[in-house]
Amino acid sequence: MNSIIQFASRLIRGQTAETADVHKFHGGVHPEGHKQLSTTLPIAKLAIPQKLVLPLRQHVGYIPKIKVQVGDHVLKGQMLAEAEGNVSAAIHAPTSGTVSAISEAVIPHPSGLPDMCITLMPDGKDEWTTLQPTDWRNSDKKALVASLRSSGIVGLGGATFPTHIKVRADGKSQVHTLVINAAECEPYITCDDMLMRERAHEIIKGMEIVKYLLNAEKCIVGIEDNKPEAIVAMSEACKALPDTSVKVVPTLYPSGDGRRLIHLVSGIEIPHDKRSTDVGIQVFNVATVLAIYRYFTFGEPAIDRIVTITGSVNTPQNFEVLFGTPLQTLIDAAGGVQPDTSHFIMGGPMMGFDLPTIDVPITKAANCIIAATPDLFAPPPPAMPCIRCARCADACPVNLQPQELYWFSKSDNFEKARDYNLFDCIECGCCTYVCPSNIPLVQYYRYAKSEIISADKAKEAADLARERNEFRLARIEREKMERAQKHAERAASSKAENAKTETAKTEEVKAEVTGAAERPAASTSTDDAKKAAIAAAIERAKALKAAAAQPGDTQNRPELKAADTPKTIDKPAQTEDEQVRAEQAKKDKQALIAAAIERAKAQKLAAAQAGVTPKNVEDASPAVKAEISEIDAIREKAKQAVKTHDSDSEA
Amino acid sequence: MLTALYIMLGLALALGITLGISALLFKVEGDPLVARIDAILPQTQCGQCGYPGCKPYAMAIAKGEADINQCPPGGDAGARALADLMGVEYKPLNAEHGLPKPKSVAFIDENTCIGCTLCIQACPVDAILGAAKHMHTIIASECTGCELCLAPCPVDCITMQPIAETPDNWKWKYPVIPIKAMPADGSLV
Numbered sequence: 061m062n063s064i065i066q067f068a069s070r071l072i073r074g075q076t077a078e079t080a081d082v083h084k085f086h087g088g089v090h091p092e093g094h095k096q097l098s099t100t101l102p103i104a105k106l107a108i109p110q111k112l113v114l115p116l117r118q119h120v121g122y123i124p125k126i127k128v129q130v131g132d133h134v135l136k137g138q139m140l141a142e143a144e145g146n147v148s149a150a151i152h153a154p155t156s157g158t159v160s161a162i163s164e165a166v167i168p169h170p171s172g173l174p175d176m177c178i179t180l181m182p183d184g185k186d187e188w189t190t191l192q193p194t195d196w197r198n199s200d201k202k203a204l205v206a207s208l209r210s211s212g213i214v215g216l217g218g219a220t221f222p223t224h225i226k227v228r229a230d231g232k233s234q235v236h237t238l239v240i241n242a243a244e245c246e247p248y249i250t251c252d253d254m255l256m257r258e259r260a261h262e263i264i265k266g267m268e269i270v271k272y273l274l275n276a277e278k279c280i281v282g283i284e285d286n287k288p289e290a291i292v293a294m295s296e297a298c299k300a301l302p303d304t305s306v307k308v309v310p311t312l313y314p315s316g317d318g319r320r321l322i323h324l325v326s327g328i329e330i331p332h333d334k335r336s337t338d339v340g341i342q343v344f345n346v347a348t349v350l351a352i353y354r355y356f357t358f359g360e361p362a363i364d365r366i367v368t369i370t371g372s373v374n375t376p377q378n379f380e381v382l383f384g385t386p387l388q389t390l391i392d393a394a395g396g397v398q399p400d401t402s403h404f405i406m407g408g409p410m411m412g413f414d415l416p417t418i419d420v421p422i423t424k425a426a427n428c429i430i431a432a433t434p435d436l437f438a439p440p441p442p443a444m445p446c447i448r449c450a451r452c453a454d455a456c457p458v459n460l461q462p463q464e465l466y467w468f469s470k471s472d473n474f475e476k477a478r479d480y481n482l483f484d485c486i487e488c489g490c491c492t493y494v495c496p497s498n499i500p501l502v503q504y505y506r507y508a509k510s511e512i513i514s515a516d517k518a519k520e521a522a523d524l525a526r527e528r529n530e531f532r533l534a535r536i537e538r539e540k541m542e543r544a545q546k547h548a549e550r551a552a553s554s555k556a557e558n559a560k561t562e563t564a565k566t567e568e569v570k571a572e573v574t575g576a577a578e579r580p581a582a583s584t585s586t587d588d589a590k591k592a593a594i595a596a597a598i599e600r601a602k603a604l605k606a607a608a609a610q611p612g613d614t615q616n617r618p619e620l621k622a623a624d625t626p627k628t629i630d631k632p633a634q635t636e637d638e639q640v641r642a643e644q645a646k647k648d649k650q651a652l653i654a655a656a657i658e659r660a661k662a663q664k665l666a667a668a669q670a671g672v673t674p675k676n677v678e679d680a681s682p683a684v685k686a687e688i689s690e691i692d693a694i695r696e697k698a699k700q701a702v703k704t705h706d707s708d709s710e711a
Numbered sequence: 712m713l714t715a716l717y718i719m720l721g722l723a724l725a726l727g728i729t730l731g732i733s734a735l736l737f738k739v740e741g742d743p744l745v746a747r748i749d750a751i752l753p754q755t756q757c758g759q760c761g762y763p764g765c766k767p768y769a770m771a772i773a774k775g776e777a778d779i780n781q782c783p784p785g786g787d788a789g790a791r792a793l794a795d796l797m798g799v800e801y802k803p804l805n806a807e808h809g810l811p812k813p814k815s816v817a818f819i820d821e822n823t824c825i826g827c828t829l830c831i832q833a834c835p836v837d838a839i840l841g842a843a844k845h846m847h848t849i850i851a852s853e854c855t856g857c858e859l860c861l862a863p864c865p866v867d868c869i870t871m872q873p874i875a876e877t878p879d880n881w882k883w884k885y886p887v888i889p890i891k892a893m894p895a896d897g898s899l900v
Contacts, residue, residue, distance in 0.1 A: 117878060171881035442888055506883035514882055522754035525855045528836040529756050529764060694758065694833075697862035 083327035085320050087457040088312040089490045091247050091410065093286060098250045098368050098376040103258055105380045106393050108155050112180040112384030113421040114140065115167040119220040121147030126178065132159045135189035137361055140178050143209055149222040149424075150212040154363040154382035157182040168387075168406050168423055172416025180384065191359030196269055201229070204273060204356070211355045212362040217241060217252075217316070217345035218407055220425045223352065226342060227273045236340040238276040239325060240267060240349060242283045242290065243309060245316035246408030249428040251366040252346050254378045256283070256290035260297035263346050266353030268301055274342055278303040281346075282321045286311045313410065314488040318343040320457055332458075332484045347427075367422055371405070371431035372398040384421045387429065391418075397431045405430040409437065410489040444497035452491035452501060458484050462491040466501050469508035474515070477508050485509075601644050604651045744773045751792045755784045756835035757857035759809045764835065778802065783809040784856075815873040816854040817861070821846050823868035830860035830869060 116123045124141035128134060134153040141151040160181045164174040196204055208224040215221045240263075244252040256263065271279050281298065283291050285308045298304045309315050309324045319330050322341050330336050336343060347366060354360045363383060367390065370376035374395030381390060387404065391397055404415045406426055414432075422429075430436075452462035461480060468477035482505060491501040748769035755765070760781035762768040771777035772793065779793040780802040787804065794801040804811065819830075819839075826844040831837075838854045841847030860869050874880070 167878065169878045169881075170883070171876075171878050173876060173878050173881060175878050500886045503883070503886040507885050510882035514880070517880075518753070521855075522752075524853065525754040525756065525836050526749070526765070528838070528853065529754070530766075532835065532837050690763070692761075694859060694862050700862075 082307065082309050082324050084310075084312075085315075085323045085457055086459050087455045087490060088314065088320075089455055089493050090311070091313055091493060093311070094248045094370070095250050095253065095286065097248070098370040098378060099253060101375065101377040103254050103366055103378045103380055104393070106382070106385060106390065108182045108184065108186060108382065109385045109389040110182075111160075111386065112154055112157070112182065112382060113165055113386065114151055114154075114178045114180065114384040115165070115421065115423055116141055116151065116176045116178070117167060117169075118151065118383070118424040119149040119214040119222055121145065121149070121222060123176070124148055124150055126162060126176075128159050128162075128178070130159055130162055133157070133183075134159060134180070135187050137191060137359075137363060138189045139210065139212075139361070140180075143212075143222070147222055147225060149214050149220075149224075150210050150361070151178070151383075152212050152361040152363050153180060154384055155180070155182045156185050156187040166417055166420055168415055168420040168426060170413040170416075177421075193359045194356045196272065196356045201273060205229075208352070208355070210361075211352075213348060213351045213355060214362070214424050215345055216347035216351065216365055216424065216427065218411075218425055218427050223344075223348055226344070227270065229275075233337045234340060235274040235337055235342045236277045237326065237342075238267065238271050238274055238279045239318075239322055239341055239343045240279065240281040240346055241316060241318065241321055241343050242281055242287075242294070242346045243316035243321055243324075244287070245284060245311070245313045246410055246412075246428075247313075248370050248430050249368050249408050250370075251368045251378050251427050253287045253290050254368075255347055255350065255366055256287070257293050259350060260290075260293040261300075262353055263294070263350050264297045264301050264304075265357070266349035266351075267304065269352055269356055270344055270349055271301075276342070279305075280325045281306045282309050282315075282325045283307070284309055284311045284315060314457055314486070314490065317457065317486055317488065319486075332481060362424065365422075365424065365426070367426055368428040369394040369431075370428065371436060372401045372433045373431045374398065381422045381426075383423060387415070387418055387420050387422065390422060390429065391431070398433065400433045400435070401431045402434055403432050405432050405437070410493070411487060440500065441498045443499045446497055446499060449496060451494045451496065455490040455494040457488060457490060458486060460485060462501055465508075466499065466504055469504040472508075472511070474508055474512050478512060482508055482512070597641060597644055601647055604648055742770075742773060745769045747796060748772050748793065751785070751789060751796060752782060753784045753789065753855075755855040755857045757784060757855070757859060759783050761808065772797065778805065780805045781808045783811045786811045813873045815856045815871040816851045817849050817856070817858070817869050818872045819847055819849055820868040820870070821848065823866050825866055827865060829863040829865065833859045833863045835859060 116126070122145040125144040126141050128140050133156075134140065135156045136153055138153045139150050140153055140159075143150045158181045159178060161177075161179040163177065163179070165177040165179070166172065167175045167177065169175070194204065194207060205224055205228050208227065209222075211224070213223040215223060215226075242252055242256055244250070267279055267281075270276075279301065281294055281304070283294060283306060285291070291306060291308055295306045298306055307325045309321070314320055315324055318336060321343065322336055323329050326341065328339055328341065330339055330341075351362055351365075355362070364380055365383070366378050367381045368376075368378050369390050373391060374397075377394055379390060379393060404418060405412045406415050406429055407413065408428060409430060412428070412430070415429075446463060446466060448463055450463055452466075453460070456462050458481075460482075462485075464480050465477055465482055465485070468474070468480065469482070485505050487502050487505060489502050492499070492503075495501060745766070746769075749766055752765040752769060758764065760768045760777065762771055762777065768777060768782065772779060779797060779799060780790045781804075782789055782793075783804060785793075790804055791801050817839075824841075824846050826841060826846055828841065828843050828847070830847060831839045831841055835857060836853055836855055838850045839847055839860065840850060856871065858871060861867075861871070
């Protein structure tokens with residue numbers, strides 16, 4: 061039945077031969093295009109503005125590491141921030157000038173929160189740094205990918221995923237088909253359309269490079285049939301590259317989504333838990349491909365992009381805009397806004413978001429800015445209850461059950477929402493578009509997604525905390541065991557040594573005395589030996605003093621007792637050495653006494669503090685009751701501390 | 712009659728042996744209930760529940776010694792999850808054990824710190840870095856916000872700082888429909 065209807069509709073629409081072999085995906089909607097607004101004028105180059113504000117967060121992944129300081133003079137194309145970590149992208153100076161600030165400023169993000177930005181004051185010279193074009197045909201692919209890492213190029217279709225990751229060979233899967241995403245399905249946006257019309261030949265050269273990097277066999281350009289000029293231009297240019305074809309896909313939102321486009325042009329549906337590279341397909345946006353071409357051929361990093369400014373501006377147009385250009389500059393270039401403009405939308409009307417303020421810069425993600433008026437974008441009528449009509453399920457291009465996801469998200473039943481594959485939702489907004497009850501479905505999914513993500517992060521943190529806590533307890537236990545073992549060993553050895561050393565010492569001393577008597581005129585060697593012995597004795601005395609100063613260190617006391625105390629008294633024929641020893645023994649005794657006093661003091665102090673200090677350090681595993689009392693004590697103190705802190709802050 | 716008896720006896724014997732062997736073969740080490748309770752607890756190791764850490768509290772719950780509503784950092788959701796797991800009635804958090812606070816991390820004022828190491832000894836997750844007579848600092852990403860380091864500090868240089876909202880940890884809000892004030896005469900605009 062379905063096939064009959066499809067056949068009939070095809071007959072009615074009179075589809076061309078080119079579109080006949082596309083594979084339609086499920087769902088999708090036909091929002092009003094509004095594309096002709098901004099395609100009447102060619103792409104214009106926007107002049108360098110007074111000030112450029114470059115947010116560090118312009119891509120998906122880790123924020124890059126700043127390489128410049130305030131006051132530095134930088135040249136156009138010089139790296140300002142370096143990619144840090146795997147998924148990250150560098151940021152370059154869009155023009156020459158001076159870094160005037162590295163501070164927080166509002167970034168174009170739905171949160172409207174400020175984030176780190178580099179502010180650049182252009183000097184007007186627009187002086188390039190030394191560029192290094194690459195002979196990519198005769199270079200190692202790994203080196204090319206590595207150099208792409210410092211290019212700052214990210215997916216310019218709006219997802220801003222760092223490009224160097226996408227061309228990296230992961231060793232698992234071999235890419236055989238490169239799909240160029242030129243569908244540009246969102247209403248109002250025309251930047252890719254204009255780019256293809258005007259720079260098709262450069263795009264083709266970029267495709268050649270990417271094809272080479274990926275080792276792909278063929279290349280398919282997917283363009284929606286509402287861009288006839290672009291189709292002609294690209295078809296013409298594609299003749300220069302073998303195994304490359306332009307595939308015209310019917311206009312249906314969201315055919316510009318990567319997986320939808322792959323389905324359209326190849327008929328392959330990628331399993332939800334797999335990536336497109338697992339089936340040998342990689343997707344690149346046209347503008348990204350062009351940026352890659354410019355990087356390898358001219359050495360130019362990502363410093364600008366084409367932005368559509370449309371909606372209620374006086375002359376909607378596409379501009380080549382430097383990253384960091386204030387939105388106001390772009391609006392002025394488009395002839396200013398009409399008086400009833402209420403707010404600005406970044407991205408398309410389906411997936412974009414309302415900009416929190418007009419004081420935001422153009423970033424790598426900004427493919428389109430729409431000046432909105434209440435006429436163009438009427439505030440949504442109040443949401444009515446869901447009537448389970450399942451129109452959203454019919455429209456969902458990912459074959460989800462949006463109405464179920466809505467129920468689960470609304471009632472915070474996140475586990476269930478996850479089970480219904482909430483994370484496969486591409487937030488395209490088709491469900492919201494068709495909902496007869498005007499329920500903002502995508503907003504619910506976004507809410508549920510961010511709640512789940514933050515809960516997952518909290519769980520990860522909790523697991524880490526548990527691991528660290530368990531490790532700590534184990535360590536304390538181990539240290540205790542080691543200490544006990546050491547004590548036991550020392551006790552045993554000191555007993556044995558006590559007995560041994562006493563006999564040994566007396567013999568030694570006797571031998572020494574007789575030796576001294578035999579050779580009264582001491583030879584140089586015995587002199588040296590004596591000197592050494594004296595020096596050693598002095599050193600020992602010093603060490604003892606130090607030990608006495610540090611009462612905690614009780615290591616070498618038993619030996620002292622064993623070695624030095626017994627022999628001092630009945631030796632009438634005392635040598636110099638023994639005099640020193642006798643003195644030292646006195647000192648030893650004093651030091652011992654001092655140390656003992658110190659220790660006693662320390663113990664008293666510890667006993668006094670025992671009630672308040674967290675003693676669970678010392679005893680990790682005794683009866684729970686003891687620990688409870690300790691914790692109670694800690695909490696008591698914590699309460700007091702908080703109280704005093706509060707009263708302090710009140711005062 | 713006797714055959715039936717023998718069959719039943721034989722069956723009972725065979726099943727008994729199988730059960731006995733499988734009980735030995737598939738013996739579960741440790742208490743799985745404690746692990747499951749522990750997985751719900753937030754692992755702040757703050758001791759507000761009255762036990763010296765999350766694991767001891769989990770053991771006490773498993774034994775039936777402790778109630779499910781003694782964990783303020785776990786919040787209401789935690790108490791609900793515990794009630795679910797234990798098959799008991801949900802109870803609101805017991806205020807005696809403290810109130811839930813926004814998640815925060817400890818911060819050491821490094822100008823005041825004297826390097827006494829007392830906070831290092833108190834930290835249950837080793838999230839404080841430092842040595843005797845050297846400045847200490849908190850590893851913010853590891854800090855659970857348990858506040859156990861506040862009390863031992865002799866110079867009160869540790870404060871708790873709530874985690875600020877950044878574009879990184881920002882969350883989409885629950886969709887709300889703004890309520891508009893109606894004109895006084897009741898007419899719809």
